[in-house]
Amino acid sequence: MSLNVLFSQVAVGVAASGGGGEFEAPRVEEFFWPLVGGNSYWALTRPAIVLLLSVAVIGWFFVTVAGRLTVVPSKRQFVAETAYDFVRNTIARDIIGAKDFKPFLPLLLTVFTMILFNNVMGIFPFVQFPTMSRIAFPIVLTAIIYITYHAVAIKRKHGVGGYLKSLVPPGLPGWLKPIMFVLEFLTYFFIRPLTLALRLFGNMLAGHLMLLVFILGGEYLLLHGSNIGIQASGVLGLGFGVVMTFFELLVQFLQAFIFTLLSALYISDAVSEHH
C-alpha cells in the first residue's frame, strides 16, 4: 500500500517541481484535478469520480446485503450490521433518544458510510484522493443536515416564532435575554453549519497535505540529497509518511464519526421539548 502512495505522490511531485531543481512544498492548488473539461466551470474532476464511485459501491453493498439477510450472517452481512449497529445504537439512540431517533436513522447511516468511504479513499491505493478536501462536498452534506434540523425544529416547536423563542433558555433575567438570543442565534444559524463543514474539510485537506509533505520531502531528500546523511533522513521521512498514513486512517474514521455525532446532536436539539 505504501509503495502505491509513494509512486503516485512522487509523480505529482516531479510534475509540480518540474523534474528536479529546488524543492517545492505541496500547495493547495494540487487538490484541483480536472480529468475532463479542463479549467472550465463544468470540469469532471477527480473528487467527483471518487464520489460517484462511493455512491455505486455503498449502494451496491447495502442493496445486495439487504436482499438476502440470513439468521447466521455472512461476512458481508456482518460488516453491514456492524456499521448499522454502530450508527443506530452508539450515535442515534444515545443522542437523539429512544423515542425520536428512528426517522433520522437512514440519513445518519447514509452520511456516516458516505463520509467514511470517501475519507478512506484518501489513502486507498490508486484512488488516493480525499473527496472532502474539496470544500464543495462538505458544504452540500452540511446543507442537508442544516435544512433537516431547522425544518424539524420549526415543525416541533410550533412555527418559526416558537423556534426563535425556544433559543433562549428559560429562567434568565430580562436584561440577559437579548444578549443570549443573539449568541444562540449566531450559534444555531452560522457557527454550527460553518464549523460542521469546515471541520471535515480542514481535517481532510490538512491530513492529505501532511502526507504530501512527508512523502515529497522524503523523496526529494533521498534522490537529490548531496550526502549520505541527508539521504538517510529522506528514508526516515518516507518511513514517517507510512506511519502517518495509518494515523490518517484513524483521523478519517474519527471525522466521519464526529460529523455524524454532531448531526445527531443538532437534530436532538431540534426534537427536544425544552431548550
Next chain:
Amino acid sequence: MTGNITYLGYGLAAIGPGIGVGLIFAAYINGVARQPEARGMLQTIAFTGMALTEALAILGLVFVFVFAG
C-alpha cells in the same frame, strides 16, 4: 523554498484550542473513570464542548487561506 508568515501564525493560534480540547477530554476521561454509567451523557457534553473549542482553530485555518491570497 518560499513560504508565508500566516502559516506560522496559524501554528501559534492553534495552541489555544489545542490546550482547550485537551482539557475537555481530560475532564471527560476523569468523569467516565469515576462514574462509568454516565458515559453517554458525558460524551454528548464533551463533543459539544469540543465542537465549540475546535471552531476557533478551524476559523484560523480558513483565515490562513483568506489572508494568504
